[in-house]
Amino acid sequence: MSQTVDRALSILPLLAEGPADLGRVADRLGVHKSTALRLLRTLHEHGLVYRQSDQRYRLGARLFALAQEAVENLDIREIAHPHLARLNERCGHTVHLAVYEENEVLYIDKVESRYPVRMYSRIGKPVAITVAAVAKLCLADLPEPERRAFAEKLDYPMYTSRSTPNAPAFLKELARVREQGWATDLGGHEESINCVAAPIRGADGRVVAAMSVSAPNVVVTADELLTLLPLVRRTADAISGEYSGRTSVKDSV
Amino acid sequence: MSQTVDRALSILPLLAEGPADLGRVADRLGVHKSTALRLLRTLHEHGLVYRQSDQRYRLGARLFALAQEAVENLDIREIAHPHLARLNERCGHTVHLAVYEENEVLYIDKVESRYPVRMYSRIGKPVAITVAAVAKLCLADLPEPERRAFAEKLDYPMYTSRSTPNAPAFLKELARVREQGWATDLGGHEESINCVAAPIRGADGRVVAAMSVSAPNVVVTADELLTLLPLVRRTADAISGEYSGRTSVKDSV
DNA sequence: GAAGTGCGTTGCAGGATATGCAACGTTCAT
């Protein structure tokens, strides 16, 4: 591993907390100011860091562009999107697409029905991994030892009284999800929000992504939402088929 | 400037084009495979690149999270958002917020009325700089020599017959925009889309951002859209006032 | 089935390259 690059990259999460001046960056990195300066300059030339008018540094524009291109190049997302949109048209609720990557599950697409407000704020954001239905599906597919090790390392914040409380409960839930091939989150993240989710599988049968339908229970009860399960599963299967190359676009009902 | 970091960062835009294997990365960088490997490993440890199942590398998840945090920490965006939402409620059209940074103008917020589809796809994306109304406002505020130099360097793609054709025309338009304090894009980017935009200024009077209202002319004609100009300008001024009032967090505590 | 090809990976020696130091230029507050 390269020390110089390592230090330079450590600056990014540091700046993500908010703008910082040279001294602060140098301190946090544990290097001399002149060293930090050269690293920041290099980051700056690549547009990853921006120098605002008060001379402090913050994350730069290129970062957005990169993240943008990255998300647009995900083929699962591209394949899934029309299916998600169609599902949204039929049921009217919010539809999510998420993938597992490097100890995180994150939303990579979303189609929402009513509220345009802050829609972007979730795309690319890690999900609440211990409670989200899509997270359960992705993690349930990990090999057993890895799954266990991972569950042990997690925090289990009690978002609501129905949040997953600890590792054993989580592992038990994952086992059930793995068994039944779908998952729910009934008020585990926000009291009034329920989700049903289904897995999307690659050609080898491994879960490559998961999709969900979410709705507040002022609109539909959890039971009513569950009646959508067959539709959600069919959609997920259609995406799986198309992604793994077996099926073409037509055979979704 | 640090060579090692420079090389490492050059990998990112390369991967943004699509997944690549080690050999390809090494070739494009002009370094030995073993060197590329070590750089990629370091990027990997920081989550900026991901190694997919076929062993090829692509951009990683942390990139999204970083971009996410970065955009959420922009104080202009935070201040402006409620104003944009309110404007959207009143007129029903798409509302954009954009900033100039390092030779690019990019959208940092958007409130859309009807079509939830692919909403995120524009946030963080560079705008069509030669035609977009918000771009004109940002660039018109640059000091004259810089503005001229910049205009000379640009490409002038003819998106439509009404796109800005070349540097002289662009500079002339910028001068007019600067004069009148607002800008339009009447079918310069997409034939049927019109925009009106107004600048947001900091305490020193410099343009720090620009906002616009866009609508397809099947919904409202360009003339009708122009009747919104006073409302747009009032909104922009309100944001300017609030922004320059408590510019940084420290002096408002 | 054996030999060949392409790919990622490892350890190492040499030297390019990053590092910390000390000194200077500014800006701002006292």
Add this chain to the structure above:
DNA sequence: ATGAACGTTGCATATCCTGCAACGCACTTC
């Protein structure tokens, strides 16, 4: 006017990165 805080520069040292060559592995070819 004086001092402090901060960013910036040039430079000598040695650290850390580089390219090489060899290896393991998977997959293709004859």
